[in-house]
Amino acid sequence: MSEAYLKSFQSYLSLERSMSPHTVEAYLHDVRFLFAYLNERELSFRQVQLPDLQEFLVSFAATGLSANSQARVLSGVKSFFRFLLLEREIDDDPTQLLESPKLTRPLPVVLSVEEIDSMIACIDHSKPEGQRNRAIIEVMYSCGLRVSELTGLQLSGLFLDIDLIRVRGKGDKERLIPIGTSAIRQIELYRDAVRCHVPVQPSCSDVLFLNRRGGSLSRVSVFNIIKDLALKAGIRKNIHPHTLRHSFATHLVTNGADLRAVQEMLGHKSITTTEIYTHLDKAYLRTVLEQFHPRYHG
Template structure:
């Protein structure tokens, strides 16, 4: 079995059998590709079924010189998954990555914005420009619903259940969830759909897509990043933010105002509550309030 054959089979496995999103599949394949490039650069000729722990340990040692601990950890995890796939398919009997440990990394707390900072960003949207109404609706949707960028890009008009107060979101692994949407966010999205969205061309394949570019096609991830970065600069915001910052802020503000962690988990589409629990570390001030309100020995 060649590396290219194994890589193609692995990609199909991730897409079809595990049902992972395209971005996740790309990252997994990239991890294995880094190993393949390393073998080529060092003139190491060996198949994926014969590669040894010693060769892989050397690769990990070399990659550690180029990337930070978090990226190194992700690559190791990705390679372990690849070799587990080969075992699953009967190509190997062992995982040569089994004894290779990931570097210890602390949990990175997410960056957040205050409500004032979010208002400043939205206020700096130039609505006199052609795409101003759309850009305002994008920010309101990211913050108002806590969406990932990919979920925002794939949002469809047929996913908007405003009469019921929900939108349907297609998350990682093509899993659908329903997220509540507030009246303000509903109104801003509706204004965009009924006004400026109709002013430009709309491609046939994008007729149901909510957010369109000026050519009438679906927006790209890069365009959303550019919109956010430009607004941060206009607002003179001294923080390194991204579209994902609005999702972090959505969850953090809900938690700070007393929302249940399980409810936040459902709205964010996290499979594990452990992922959601990272927001517990952002602001612990509400924990004292929980004790004083609910613990039977709160008073002396």
């Protein structure tokens, strides 16, 4: 019986909530734990009350899970009971009063403009993929793209004559993003001088960034490109593709950009997600003060 509900829940998350396969699998994993917990206590989900769920979460916390992991479990369980409510399998949602553990949100790693320039300087343009990699770095930093948005970027989504690109973000939502002159130039050089010589796979005819076999780049490939360039540039920070997105947003906020405009460009659903970059800005200013003010340390 539980597997039938899980399959329906899976379809609901994928089709109606447009969640990624990774998130769907995580939610299913957590709900399976809930079913196991209820089976041990001979309870069905129709009998569950708030104290039962509180006890379930306490048992999870006792395993040493971080607050972030506990919050993810809670999110999965809440989604499941909302699904049951929509399906009219239950009359009331017992998760409404469940409280999430307080999260400590670490500030993301950010690159300076000089560090980004040093990574670009390490690109080997004697290799066919050199120009492609240069365009990738420039586009990610110029537009603040997620890696999935970069790998899904299409030739038909380039409106370079009016300095815009169209990307498909989370939840399959499209948005138009301004793109800078440097990134435009690198895209044009790659498209017109390199990509045109790659034997493109039929399914990837509209994909901008291709691998050597003419297929679309994987997320892992982009991760490896970024990590390799950071290593060559002597950058000791924990770098990944999202670091360029964080750097894009932080540099905008640091230089006085409107937070709503940054939210729009990043494709954040909530302004609170974007507000992390105001904290980064304050942290940066404090670092500058510590380093350069003669009386900061008394």
